Structures are given as structure tokens and as C-alpha cells.
Amino acid sequence: MNKKLIGLAFASLLGASQVASALTVGFSQVGSESGWRTTFSESVKAEAEKRGIDLKFSDAQQKQENQIKAVRSFIAQGVDAIVIAPVVETGWRPVLMEARRARIPVVIVDRNVAVEDGRLYVTRIAPDFTDEGRKAANWLMGATDGDCDIVELQGTVGSSAAIGRMEGFNEVIGEHPEAKIIRSQTAEFTRAKGKEVMESILKAEGGGKQVCALWSHNDEMALGAIQAIKEAGLKPGEDILVVSVDAVDDMFPALAAGEVNATIEMSPHMGGPAFDVIESYLDGKRDFEKWMVMDGRIFTQENYQAEYEVRKSN
């Protein structure tokens, strides 16, 4: 452990002396609670290395107090800019004021912060959950001519991703009188719960023969539910269409096997856009949109192959 620390210290010393003029950016990440989050962290690190940015990475282990501490230490170190992926929306005002007083620009990525004063951060770079729900619904309505009995697996009750995706999806299917959600239950965004809940729902629906599609708020639950569908003797992707959100790596083999019909990408590659904003801010640009939407692609049976190749090679 000690050796590692000393090694790290040396490495950062060397790094600092080699690129003395390079940017230093502090990044406070939520944690490493899911595969998506880990990809997000890795992508930010890789992007920083590519641009020669000295990235100070801090893992908050899902606790806001750790994030606030990290941001304060970034301020004390006098970094050029701070990127925050907030754990929760509230309670950010004091520490953002401190950053503003120290004239350090802050970029918010992923989840939102609830502060009234828009000057406290430069911009927020994040996906639009409601739009993800709309995209999923649009695809499903197109594939079924708007006539479909849908089972919905919700994310964690009260999470912004679950609320937004539900809103967007329901908005679109509201325009199709033949489409309705026949069962809706939470599976807490996890694979194990997705399987357990789907298993019971299929039994409650008389084996699931009349279920037309599964709409899952994330890929993990969908992957669990697919196993339940298979164990009930049905073919996921054929007997029951499967549409979900995230486009995590594990979804692509399932797409290739024809067990998943569509997944909306929630891109974890927010490092690039965040650094773009920081660089142009430090060059003097000030008029940023307050919310820059990360637009997600939709992967279906028709177009998944190219992306699958890219991911396999990584």
C-alpha cells in the first residue's frame, strides 16, 4: 500500500513537471455502483489522458458528504476546473458558492443539482430521461402498430431516471388507444429483481402468452427478465418484445441472440463534452446552455452490429 502511494506521488510529481502548463481538473464521481458508472469513470479518465489533462479523480462511494469534501479539497488545491457527478440534487449551494468565490468553473454531469442561482455552475451535461422513454415508446409503437399489452419494469421508486423514463413512455403510448400497460412493478434497477418480478408477473398473466412487450427502465432488469421469460418457455424478442434503456455491453450479445429488440443508449462518455466546455470557458466563452443534452442512439436488430464490433475490440 505504502509503496503504491509513494509510486503514485512520484508519478504525479513527474507528470506535473512534464506538463507544467496543462490543465488540472478535479472530478467528483458518485461511486462505482453499476457497470454503467464504471464505464463512465473509465471514459472520463481516458479522455483526460488523451488531452493531457491532469485529472484528480475522487470516488464518493455514494455519499454526498464525501463529494463536498472532495470539492473543497479541489478548491484548496487550486484546480482549473471542477466536474461533479452529483449523488443527490439538493444541498449543493454552499460548496458551489465557495467554488465561485475561488473563481473555479464547475460543470455538472449526469444527475441534476437543485440550485436557484444559475451562475453557480457553467452548464450541466446529461441525458434526457424523458426523451429516452419517448424513444423507447416510439420504437415499440412503430414495431407493433400501436397495439400492444405492455409489462413495465420500473427502476428504483422515486429515482429521477425512473420518473423521467416513465413520463416519456406514457406520454407517447397515451396517443395510442390500443396500447396499454397491463402490469407495472419496480425491480429496483437490478438483474436479480428483474428476474424475480418478471417470473411472478408472467404467472399472474396466465403464462404470459398475451403479453406483447416488456418495457424495462434499464438493461440490467431486462437481462434478468429475459431469463425469466425463457424459463417460462417463451422466446424473448419474439413472443415478448424487449425494449429498454442504457445499451450496456452485456446487451449486445443479447441483441445478437435476438432476445432483445431495442435499447436506447445512455452514453457514459460525458468526459469529452465536459472537457470541451471547460476548455472553451477558460478561453473566455461564457454563454453556455444550462443543460446540454447527451443524445442517445437507439440500437435495434438492424443496426447493432457495428457498435458490437467496436465494443468487442475494446
Add this chain to the structure above:
Amino acid sequence: MGYKDLSPLVRRSIWPLLGLAVLLLANVLIAPEFFSVEIKDGRLYGSLIDVMNRAAPVALLAIGMTLVIATGGIDLSVGSVMAIAGAVSAGLIVSGVDNIALVVGGGLLAGVAAGFVNGFLVGYFGIQPIVATLILMVAGRGIAQLINSGQIVTFHHDAFEFLGVGYFFGLPFPIVLVVIAFVLVQLLMRRTALGMFVEGVGANASASHHIGINDKLIKLMVYCVSGLCAALAGMIAAADIGGSDANNAGLWLELDAILAVVIGGASLMGGRFSVFLSIIGALIIQTLTITIILSGVPPKFNLLIKAAAIVIILLLQSPEFHRQVARLKKKRGPKHAS
């Protein structure tokens, strides 16, 4: 014959069993096909089977937890131990180990090691069980994440996946594992003096010590059994989804396991215990979960309904509650007569 004439054992068993029966009946009202069990491809298929299958991990945890609680202890680390065991087995598989004995053995060994740490801290260092096991509850999940390097590790290994999705004479294999664990523990506890020692240590550790029971060793042993049960539960959970999810595997299940033991009528102060009733407790919790899914109530009410049902079940078991109801009846009785 009145309720008071029943033997204490029957009186203790009657309420959990009644609770389970009422819940099962409620399900028939919600979903008439609840009790129908068909045979599909030589496998039993139906909601009842689901209840038992899904209750298996908590039932296993409850078996170990019953013994720990009987000694007056508590094991908060079981959920994290599940994650560790799943991660160890998954790690062995993806690193190319194909031998099922090694994969399962590795997971079980991790569980026993965790139990040994808990038992040693509690038995030989005299640390409060809630604190001693809290250490591993927090650190254990971190260890599991470390083993998985923060990812969900997916694998494909037919023999290992059998633990979670296999069928044995038409029954899902997790159910079979619970039955085996139950029979083994029951033989060990009731056919040898071990059960009496465990209850003795729980009722009065120092008195047990003075009559020559090695109370420290007994404590060490029950935590090891609990670790072993947790490891088995963790491997079932990992095998079920073909992946080890260190963040979510067994999350909060220690609380379900404690609840199962309490519903089973054991005292958290230690002493008398019944492994069978704890398993009934686990079945009650799972039936409740499936009832909520089948009933189609909006998910935001899930926890509220669960809590309300459990309060009712616990009240039904409480002797004090019985006394108060009896007193109320007495007061009203004469009025009705007049």
C-alpha cells in the same frame, strides 16, 4: 381444549403457521391460479414453487441467523458475505477454473472465513456482536467489489448455474439445498447436545461457562455456520442470474433474515430457537413480496404494505397483545349478554 392448554411448542408454532396460511389464502383471492402447480418439461411450475424458490436465499440466511440469535448474538454481515461468496465463485470461473468442487469450495471457504472472523471477534475478544459483524457488513461489500473490480462479472458454467436454476426431481435446486441444510442443522442441534449448549450460551453465557460449556467455541461455531449458509445463499443468487453483482447481491437481506427469525418467534435476547419456524418466517416474507407483485398495486406502496402486514403478524404472536385482547373481550362480554 382452550389455547392455554396447548403445549408451549404448539402455541409458539401456531401463529407463524397461521400467518402463512392467511397470506396464502389472500393470494388465492388475488390470483385464483395461485395454488395451481403444473408440470412443464418435467419441472414443477407455479407461483407456490416460486415462493419457495425465491425464499431459498433468505431461508438459508435465516437458518444460520437462528443459531447466532439463539446464542444472544446477531450477524449483520450475511448480506455482504453473500456478495463475497458470489464474487469469489464468479472470479474462479472467469479465471478458468472449471472444476465445480473448486468453484463451490472457494465460495464456501470465503463464507467460513468470514464467519470465523465474526465468531473470533465476538467469542474471543468479547466485542458486541452488532459491532463485530457491522465491520464485515460494511467492509464485505467493498471486498466483493474489489474482487469484481467494480464490474458485474458474468459467467457461463452449467454445473455452477445448476445451484440457482437447476431442477432436482422436478424441484428447483435451491429448495433442495434449503431442505438439506435444514435437516443437517436439525440433526446437529437436536440429535446431539449442541442445541442445548447453544440455548444455554444464549440464556446465560457465564453460567454455561461455569458448568463446563466452552461458550467461546460455541459462539465461534454458530458464526461459522452462519457464514457458510450465507455463502451458499450468495452462490445461489449468483448462479441464478449467471453473474456476480457485488453492489446488489444480498443487499439488505440480513434484515430480512433477522425478520424471518423474529417472525419465527425467537427472542433476540437469545435462548430457545426453532430453525423450522425461522424458515416459515422466510416463506412469509417471500409470500408477501409475491402477493404485492401479483396484486398489481403501484410500486410506491410496496414497502408500506409489507410493513403493515408484518406488524399484524408480529402483533398476533405477542403474548402481551393476546392478554390485552382477552381483557377487552372480558369487559365487553357481560354487556353483550345483557
